[in-house]
Amino acid sequence: MKAQLFKKLQQITEQNLMDIESHKQNGNHAIGFYCLYAPTELATAADAIPLPLCGTRQDPIEAAEEALPRNLCPLIKSSYGFAASDTCPFFRFSDMIVADTTCDGKKKMFELMNRITPVHVLQLPQQQNTDLFLDPWKAEISLLKQKVENLTGKQITDQDISNAIQLLNREREALKRLMDVTRAIPSPLTGMELIEILFKTGFFADKHKGIAIMDEIADACETMVQNGESPFKKTTPRILMTGVPVGLGSDKVIRIIEESGANVVAFENCSGYKKTFQVDETKDPLTALAETYLSIPCSVMSPNPGRFDLLEEMITGFSVDGVVDLTWQACHTYNIEAYGVQEFVADRFALPYLHIETDYSQSDTEQLRVRIEAFLEMI
Amino acid sequence: MVSAGIDIGSRSIECVLIENGLIKAARKTDTGYDPMSQAKKLIADLSFDSILATGYGRNLFELEYDSKTVTEIKAHAKGARFSFPEALTILDIGGQDSKVIRLDITGKVVRFEMNDRCAAGTGKFLEIMAQALGFSMDTFGTAAKNAQKSLGISSMCTVFAESEVTSLLARGENPEEIAKGLHQSVVKRAAAMLNRVSPEGPVVFTGGVAKNTCIVKFLEQTIHREVWVPESPEMNGAIGAALIAGEN
Numbered sequence: 001m002k003a004q005l006f007k008k009l010q011q012i013t014e015q016n017l018m019d020i021e022s023h024k025q026n027g028n029h030a031i032g033f034y035c036l037y038a039p040t041e042l043a044t045a046a047d048a049i050p051l052p053l054c055g056t057r058q059d060p061i062e063a064a065e066e067a068l069p070r071n072l073c074p075l076i077k078s079s080y081g082f083a084a085s086d087t088c089p090f091f092r093f094s095d096m097i098v099a100d101t102t103c104d105g106k107k108k109m110f111e112l113m114n115r116i117t118p119v120h121v122l123q124l125p126q127q128q129n130t131d132l133f134l135d136p137w138k139a140e141i142s143l144l145k146q147k148v149e150n151l152t153g154k155q156i157t158d159q160d161i162s163n164a165i166q167l168l169n170r171e172r173e174a175l176k177r178l179m180d181v182t183r184a185i186p187s188p189l190t191g192m193e194l195i196e197i198l199f200k201t202g203f204f205a206d207k208h209k210g211i212a213i214m215d216e217i218a219d220a221c222e223t224m225v226q227n228g229e230s231p232f233k234k235t236t237p238r239i240l241m242t243g244v245p246v247g248l249g250s251d252k253v254i255r256i257i258e259e260s261g262a263n264v265v266a267f268e269n270c271s272g273y274k275k276t277f278q279v280d281e282t283k284d285p286l287t288a289l290a291e292t293y294l295s296i297p298c299s300v301m302s303p304n305p306g307r308f309d310l311l312e313e314m315i316t317g318f319s320v321d322g323v324v325d326l327t328w329q330a331c332h333t334y335n336i337e338a339y340g341v342q343e344f345v346a347d348r349f350a351l352p353y354l355h356i357e358t359d360y361s362q363s364d365t366e367q368l369r370v371r372i373e374a375f376l377e378m379i
Numbered sequence: 380m381v382s383a384g385i386d387i388g389s390r391s392i393e394c395v396l397i398e399n400g401l402i403k404a405a406r407k408t409d410t411g412y413d414p415m416s417q418a419k420k421l422i423a424d425l426s427f428d429s430i431l432a433t434g435y436g437r438n439l440f441e442l443e444y445d446s447k448t449v450t451e452i453k454a455h456a457k458g459a460r461f462s463f464p465e466a467l468t469i470l471d472i473g474g475q476d477s478k479v480i481r482l483d484i485t486g487k488v489v490r491f492e493m494n495d496r497c498a499a500g501t502g503k504f505l506e507i508m509a510q511a512l513g514f515s516m517d518t519f520g521t522a523a524k525n526a527q528k529s530l531g532i533s534s535m536c537t538v539f540a541e542s543e544v545t546s547l548l549a550r551g552e553n554p555e556e557i558a559k560g561l562h563q564s565v566v567k568r569a570a571a572m573l574n575r576v577s578p579e580g581p582v583v584f585t586g587g588v589a590k591n592t593c594i595v596k597f598l599e600q601t602i603h604r605e606v607w608v609p610e611s612p613e614m615n616g617a618i619g620a621a622l623i624a625g626e627n
Contacts, residue, residue, distance in 0.1 A: 352489075366435065371493055374452035378488050 019205045032094030036270040039289045044164035046152040049205045054088035055079035056247035058360040073328045074359040076105045100124040138290040161285035174214040176276035181221035182265040186232035188224040191254045191264025199247045237262040237379045243326035245271035266318040299333035322352040329359040352378040383427035384620025387436025390474025393617040431624035458619030459583040462609035468577040472588035474502045481577035499535040500568040512554045520593035526559035566597040581605035585615035
C-alpha cells in the first residue's frame with residue numbers, strides 16, 4: 001500500500017512540471033519563495049503558483065563559489081548556484097522571487113541574485129509579537145501584496161486572501177497529520193520517507209493534489225499502525241532532528257542515523273513541523289498572516305523562546321529518545337543557539353544530545369557515522 | 380575465555396587479549412596503506428574465543444570477521460574504567476583525531492565531543508612539526524620541556540603551522556622554544572575541549588600522544604586538574620573493545 005502511494009507521489013512529481021507549464025501558458029504567473037517567513041498566501045490569492053526553490057543539493061555549489069566565499073552556509077551557496085547555473089526548473093518558472101533578510105549570508109547573496117532575476121526582499125524583523133516589530137512586518141507584507149498585484153495585474157481583495165488562508169491552512173493541516181503519524185510506537189514511516197514526501201509535495205503547483213496524496217499516505221500509515229505494521233521495532237531509538245532545514249540532497253545525517261539502526265520521527269525545523277502553524281481565519285487577513293509568519297521560531301530571532309516551546313512539545317509528544325541538532329557550516333545563529341538547546345535537552349529531559357556542524361558534501365560521512373553511532377550507544 | 384579487542388585507527392592498529400580480567404597480550408602495528416591486511420597480520424597467530432573491533436576500520440573488519448563493533452567512544456570509556464575505575468573524564472588524542480568523553484558514575488557515556496575533520500592538535504600534527512624542526516618523536520617532548528621560553532604558534536592548522544615554523548626558523552629562533560610553543564598550542568586546544576565537555580575532576584589521558592610527557596606536564600599546569608595516564612595509553616581503545624567482547 002505504502003509502496004504504491006510512493007509510486008503515485010513520483011508520478012505527480014513528474015506530472016508537476018507539466019502542470020506548472022500549462023498554468024503559465026494560460027497566462028498565470030509563478031512566484032518563487034526562499035524562506036518560510038514569506039506568506040505564500042499572497043501568491044495564491046492572485047492565482048499565481050507559489051513555488052519553493054531548489055537549495056538542498058551539492059551539485060551547484062561549485063558554480064556558486066565562483067561568486068560566493070567557500071566558508072558560507074551550503075544552503076545559501078546551493079540556492080545561488082542553482083540560480084546562477086540555471087539548473088532549477090522552479091527558478092526558471094518564477095516571474096518573481098520573494099526572499100527575506102533572514103540572515104546576513106542570505107541577504108547579501110540576494111543582492112547578487114538580483115542581477116540574475118528580480119528578487120523582492122522582505123525586511124524581516126528579528127523579534128516577535130510586539131507591535132514595534134509586528135507593525136513594520138505587516139507593512140512589508142502589504143508591500144509584497146502590491147508587488148504581486150503589479151506582477152499579476154490582479155487586484156487582491158481581503159476575501160481572496162481569506163480564501164488563500166483557508167486553502168493553505170488545509171494544506172498545513174494535512175502536513176501536520178502526516179508528520180503526526182510517526183507519534184505511533186513504532187512509527188509506520190522512516191525519516192527518509194517523510195523527508196521525501198515533504199520535499200516532493202512542497203513543489204506541487206496544485207495544492208489540492210498535494211493535500212490529497214498527503215491524506216492518502218496518512219490514511220495508509222494509520223492503517224499500518226492499527227495492524228501493527230512498521231519498518232521498526234518498539235525498541236528502535238526515536239530521534240528528533242532540530243536545527244537547519246533538510247531536503248532531498250541534504251539528507252545525509254538522517255540517512256546515517258537510520259542506517260545506524262534508529263528512526264528519525266520528528267523534524268523541528270522549517271522543512272518540518274514549523275510549516276504547520278495555522279493562520280487565524282477570524283482576524284483581519286493581513287494581520288493574521290503577519291502574526292503567524294513572524295512567530296516562526298528560527299534562530300535568527302533574538303531571543304527565540306518559541307523554538308524551546310516547540311522542542312518541549314515535540315520531545316514529549318513524539319516520545320523521543322535523543323535529539324540531534326543540525327547546523328549547516330557557517331550558520332552562526334543555529335551554531336550558537338546549539339549551546340542553549342544542549343543545556344535545555346540535558347536539564348529538562350536528561351536525553352542524549354548530539355550537535356553536528358556539516359555541509360552538503362559527502363567528505364565527512366565516516367566521521368559523522370562515528371559520532372552518530374556513539375550517540376546512539378548513549379541511548 | 381579469551382576475548383580480543385582490535386582498534387583499527389587511522390595511524391596504528393592495536394590488539395589486546397584479555398583473560399579473566401587480565402591483559403594476556405598487547406601488540407601494535409602501523410595502519411599503512413592497507414588496514415585490513417595489516418590487521419590480519421597482527422592477529423594471525425593469536426587465538427581467542429571472541430573478537431570485537433573499534434576505530435575507523437571497524438566496519439571493514441566486521442565484514443571480514445563477522446565480529447561485532449563498537450565506536451571508539453564506547454571502547455575508550457570502557458578501557459579507561461579498566462585502568463582507573465573512578466574515571467569520569469577521558470581525553471584521547473590519537474593519530475588523527477582527538478576527543479573528550481564524560482561518563483556518569485556507572486561508566487555510561489553521557490557526553491562527548493570529537494575533532495576529526497583535520498589533524499589540528501593530534502599526533503599527526505606533532506609528528507609533522509617534529510620533522511620540520513629536525514627532532515625525532517622521542518626527543519621532541521624533552522626538547523620542549525628544556526626550553527627557557529615558549530614561542531607562540533598562532534596557527535593550529537597543520538599546513539599553516541608548518542609554514543609558521545619554517546619562517547620562525549628562518550628568523551633564527553631557537554627550535555626548542557618553537558617546540559615548546561607547539562606543545563602548548565596542542566594543550567590549549569585540548570583544555571578548551573575539556574572545559575566545554577567535562578570541566579571538573581581528574582582526567583584520564585589516553586592515545587599515543589599521552590606518551591609525550593611534556594604534553595602531560597603542560598596539560599596539568601594548564602587545567603589545574605590531575606591527569607592520569609594508563610600504562611599503555613595507546614592500547615586503551617583495544618582494551619575497551621576486548622572487555623566488551625568478553626561481556627557478549
